[in-house]
Amino acid sequence: MGTRRRRRQERARGPRVPSRTARPALVAALGLLALAASSCGAPDRPGRSREVRELLTHEPASFSLVGKSDYHTERLAALVTEGLVQFDPDLTLVPRVAESWEVSDDHRAVTFHLRDGVRWHDGKPVTAADVAFTVAQVRDPAVESRTWLPLFRDVAEVEVLDERTVRARYTVATPDFLEAWRVPLLPRHLAESGAELLTGGFQRKPVGCGPFRFLRHVPGEEIVLEANADYWDGRPRLDRLVLRLLPDQRTALRALVAGDLDLMVASWDLWREALDADRERRLASFVYYRTSVWIIRWNQAPESPLFRDPSVRRAMMLALDRERYVERMLGGLGRVAATTYHPDLPWTDRELAPLPYDPAAAERLLDEAGWRRPRPGAPREREGRPFRFTLLTAASTQQIVDHTAAWLQQSWAEIGVETTIEKLDWSVFFERLHAGRYEAAMSGLSTTPSPDQYELYHSTMREAGVNSMAFADPEVDALLERGRESFDPSERRAIYHRLQRRLLELQPVGCLMHFATVVLHDRRLRGVEASPIDYWRTTRGPRLWSWSEED
Amino acid sequence: MLRVLGRRLATGAVTLLLVSALVFGLIHLAPGAPPGAADEGIRSLGAEATAELRALYHLDRPLHERYVLWLSDLSRGDLGRSFHDRRPVADKIAERVGTTLLVNGLSLALMALLAVPLGALAALRPGSWSDRIGGCASFALYALPVFWAAILLQMLFAARLDWLPLAGVRSQGWELLPPAARVADRAAHLVLPVACLSYGGIAYLSRFVRAVLVEGGLAESRRAARARGRSESGVVLFHGFRLAGVPLLTLAGFLLPALVSGSVIVETIFALPGLGRLFVEAAFQRDVPVLMALTLLTGTATLVGTAAADLTYAIVDPRVRRGKA
Numbered sequence A: 001m002g003t004r005r006r007r008r009q010e011r012a013r014g015p016r017v018p019s020r021t022a023r024p025a026l027v028a029a030l031g032l033l034a035l036a037a038s039s040c041g042a043p044d045r046p047g048r049s050r051e052v053r054e055l056l057t058h059e060p061a062s063f064s065l066v067g068k069s070d071y072h073t074e075r076l077a078a079l080v081t082e083g084l085v086q087f088d089p090d091l092t093l094v095p096r097v098a099e100s101w102e103v104s105d106d107h108r109a110v111t112f113h114l115r116d117g118v119r120w121h122d123g124k125p126v127t128a129a130d131v132a133f134t135v136a137q138v139r140d141p142a143v144e145s146r147t148w149l150p151l152f153r154d155v156a157e158v159e160v161l162d163e164r165t166v167r168a169r170y171t172v173a174t175p176d177f178l179e180a181w182r183v184p185l186l187p188r189h190l191a192e193s194g195a196e197l198l199t200g201g202f203q204r205k206p207v208g209c210g211p212f213r214f215l216r217h218v219p220g221e222e223i224v225l226e227a228n229a230d231y232w233d234g235r236p237r238l239d240r241l242v243l244r245l246l247p248d249q250r251t252a253l254r255a256l257v258a259g260d261l262d263l264m265v266a267s268w269d270l271w272r273e274a275l276d277a278d279r280e281r282r283l284a285s286f287v288y289y290r291t292s293v294w295i296i297r298w299n300q301a302p303e304s305p306l307f308r309d310p311s312v313r314r315a316m317m318l319a320l321d322r323e324r325y326v327e328r329m330l331g332g333l334g335r336v337a338a339t340t341y342h343p344d345l346p347w348t349d350r351e352l353a354p355l356p357y358d359p360a361a362a363e364r365l366l367d368e369a370g371w372r373r374p375r376p377g378a379p380r381e382r383e384g385r386p387f388r389f390t391l392l393t394a395a396s397t398q399q400i401v402d403h404t405a406a407w408l409q410q411s412w413a414e415i416g417v418e419t420t421i422e423k424l425d426w427s428v429f430f431e432r433l434h435a436g437r438y439e440a441a442m443s444g445l446s447t448t449p450s451p452d453q454y455e456l457y458h459s460t461m462r463e464a465g466v467n468s469m470a471f472a473d474p475e476v477d478a479l480l481e482r483g484r485e486s487f488d489p490s491e492r493r494a495i496y497h498r499l500q501r502r503l504l505e506l507q508p509v510g511c512l513m514h515f516a517t518v519v520l521h522d523r524r525l526r527g528v529e530a531s532p533i534d535y536w537r538t539t540r541g542p543r544l545w546s547w548s549e550e551d
Numbered sequence B: 001m002l003r004v005l006g007r008r009l010a011t012g013a014v015t016l017l018l019v020s021a022l023v024f025g026l027i028h029l030a031p032g033a034p035p036g037a038a039d040e041g042i043r044s045l046g047a048e049a050t051a052e053l054r055a056l057y058h059l060d061r062p063l064h065e066r067y068v069l070w071l072s073d074l075s076r077g078d079l080g081r082s083f084h085d086r087r088p089v090a091d092k093i094a095e096r097v098g099t100t101l102l103v104n105g106l107s108l109a110l111m112a113l114l115a116v117p118l119g120a121l122a123a124l125r126p127g128s129w130s131d132r133i134g135g136c137a138s139f140a141l142y143a144l145p146v147f148w149a150a151i152l153l154q155m156l157f158a159a160r161l162d163w164l165p166l167a168g169v170r171s172q173g174w175e176l177l178p179p180a181a182r183v184a185d186r187a188a189h190l191v192l193p194v195a196c197l198s199y200g201g202i203a204y205l206s207r208f209v210r211a212v213l214v215e216g217g218l219a220e221s222r223r224a225a226r227a228r229g230r231s232e233s234g235v236v237l238f239h240g241f242r243l244a245g246v247p248l249l250t251l252a253g254f255l256l257p258a259l260v261s262g263s264v265i266v267e268t269i270f271a272l273p274g275l276g277r278l279f280v281e282a283a284f285q286r287d288v289p290v291l292m293a294l295t296l297l298t299g300t301a302t303l304v305g306t307a308a309a310d311l312t313y314a315i316v317d318p319r320v321r322r323g324k325a
Helices: A002-013 A023-040 A071-080 A128-138 A177-182 A249-258 A268-277 A310-318 A322-328 A359-368 A399-414 A426-435 A474-485 A489-506 B002-029 B047-056 B063-075 B089-124 B129-143 B146-160 B179-215 B218-227 B232-261 B264-269 B275-285 B288-316 B318-322
Strands: A051-056 A085-087 A093-095 A098-103 A109-114 A155-162 A165-170 A212-218 A222-227 A240-245 A263-266 A283-289 A292-298 A334-336 A388-394 A418-424 A440-446 A509-511 A513-522
Touching: A051 A249, A071 A212, A071 A222, A071 A240, A085 A177, A093 A098, A093 A177, A109 A128, A109 A177, A128 A155, A128 A165, A249 A263, A249 A268, A249 A513, A249 B146, A263 A268, A268 A399, A268 A513, A292 A310, A310 A359, A310 A489, A310 A509, A322 A334, A322 A513, A388 A399, A388 A426, A399 A418, A399 A440, A418 A426, A426 A440, A474 A489, B002 B063, B002 B288, B063 B288, B089 B129, B089 B179, B089 B218, B089 B232, B089 B264, B089 B275, B089 B288, B129 B179, B146 B179, B146 B264, B179 B218, B179 B232, B179 B264, B218 B232, B232 B275, B232 B288, B264 B275, B275 B288
Parallel strands: A051 A240, A051 A263, A388 A418, A388 A440
Antiparallel strands: A085 A093, A098 A109, A109 A165, A155 A165, A212 A222, A222 A240, A263 A513, A283 A513, A292 A440, A292 A509, A292 A513, A334 A513
């Protein structure tokens, strides 16, 4: 196997010529190609193509860069085009297509100055009119820009002042306004408007101003991008980036081990195998924590009285030995969460410790709340009603979700609480969640680098936002409102630190843990940098990846 | 004969209509309505935008109106646009139907080619050691789960031995190859999926053929032929076809829909862009237009298959022709 594998690895970096059949002829041809490439090829990688093949598990829902936006469309858009600003790895928003900007004294207007020399892939310059056009598209519901539309909700108008100056006016002043301007820019002279953007010619061959040009898409197989030599911030170090569609994670892992793939994110169920695969000489791995957390929503609406009492919610969390679960079941690839605030963000109070594992305290709190065991070891009840509830989970292909639910059930049984697990299809789960038809529901929650979690916790956000648990606390409301009005970073930090303490105290949602993201890649691939908003989303994305010579 | 055909077509069309209405209703009755209320992403757009979008997808109309709309589009040959990505459903199916037809067609052909001789061989000496061993092997194969076999085959032939490609329908850089090498590359990619799709069928069909032939007295005919000093192989062939032909044709009719319905597991593990994967993706996305089109396709194939089987019956078997088919 050794020689075969080595041969395959050499081939893996060479021109991608299929090899399994007609082997002798192809091997000979490959030798010739390798020779040819080494004599005239790229100076820093003789004989090896500067191409990276990355795993894509789902096809983007749209190739229109902003339409139907989800994780996979954003992934494509971040390569093909760019926004006015972008996060750097420290999660600071830095200028990209915009060179600079000024904010008015009342914080209700921002003027962007566009960088000179930023061009669309067809050579035309990026102008202020393109920015205004992009915002108009994103704000059109027919474009279904789920990610971007909500971020532009407070924008009153976008004015083109001249070729390279654009001003946005806001209906209300918000400190986090800049984040929206990461929106991937569209070329006005090429893209269609409205619903047409999702169906017209542009989405068949999207054009942007980003580091990679869209080359082709073979449905169900691959998306091929090539380096944009005219990129304003320097040509990418790679020649091509191929996003390969492999729907089955295990197939992808085998492809990675075999050298048919260079980079993939391993799903939770593959963690163990993935880290074993890491022992293969040619693979390297790293782990990072995205801005997301696994939570249990406790329904606190009047019609669901079980979890209205904060001390009951607290008892439920005290009954969980999360440290041990992370160690034993997740192989250490998780962090116990204190609140929904990601531990690595500047707004997070790092001194705040998660609730400990303290089953005795949990039992005491439940006793005090009137939920007593009729005899030792028996399930708890109050006024003849047993403490029994249903925990909703979304059916996932990941077994870890089932394991976690089972562990919760068992932990709560130990403090005399009976849990039924109801596993639902994703869309049914969300339907029930938003309608508030549940007692407790477990799911992942993605947050952003902004500290504003108004939609999750504010009492007015029960219908419109994600506060389906009907949580309401005057102090939390006031803190959330003040956080949206404060423009002084240190004052804001104090507000959000206070908010996190209050959240830890009231437990509006039970925060379980942050799950790790495991990235596996060819060890010769350099420059892949993790950040809480993924390894590809920051200013130091795939354009800085490169192949190293040493093995 | 023509009247039989006409009647089949008419009942077929009515059945299809009923099936489509039923499926349309069921999709919408199932909890987790199509995009709109349940979609977390769409919710984030706000109430006004959500209402506008629901109108765009006709989701604000009552169910029966939507069905009539779908039917009238269909009558103009328009399968509509996917809810998921707004692409025409016909395009989505067209780009995937080839893979599914090829893989399933090859595996059906392989089944037919291997199952009949294997079954006949077993039927010649029913109860013998070779028959018993063959029987055990068939049952073992039939019971072997595809997802497991597929992974083992991948590990052995692709990962360890490196004889065959791991997944996909062609290698990268395929378009740069000379034509002969392209065909060889495509063929190499098909070996494992076709093997996975056909082994269960081969096991099942060979037992089926054996049962039909044993019941029909193939072994006795052969013995009689030998006694009369006639050619054994000729008798085996003649009786074999006469006995197994009609049941096999019926079975083939039933297998026709499998040609277009695709296999979810095999297509996912081997990363084949086929209709099986499309169907599952559409089901998860509650992509009604795609689901309806695929249902229609499978339904039509089922009806055509059974009708074809009935007609061949009528041709092969005079009793059916004259009687009340």
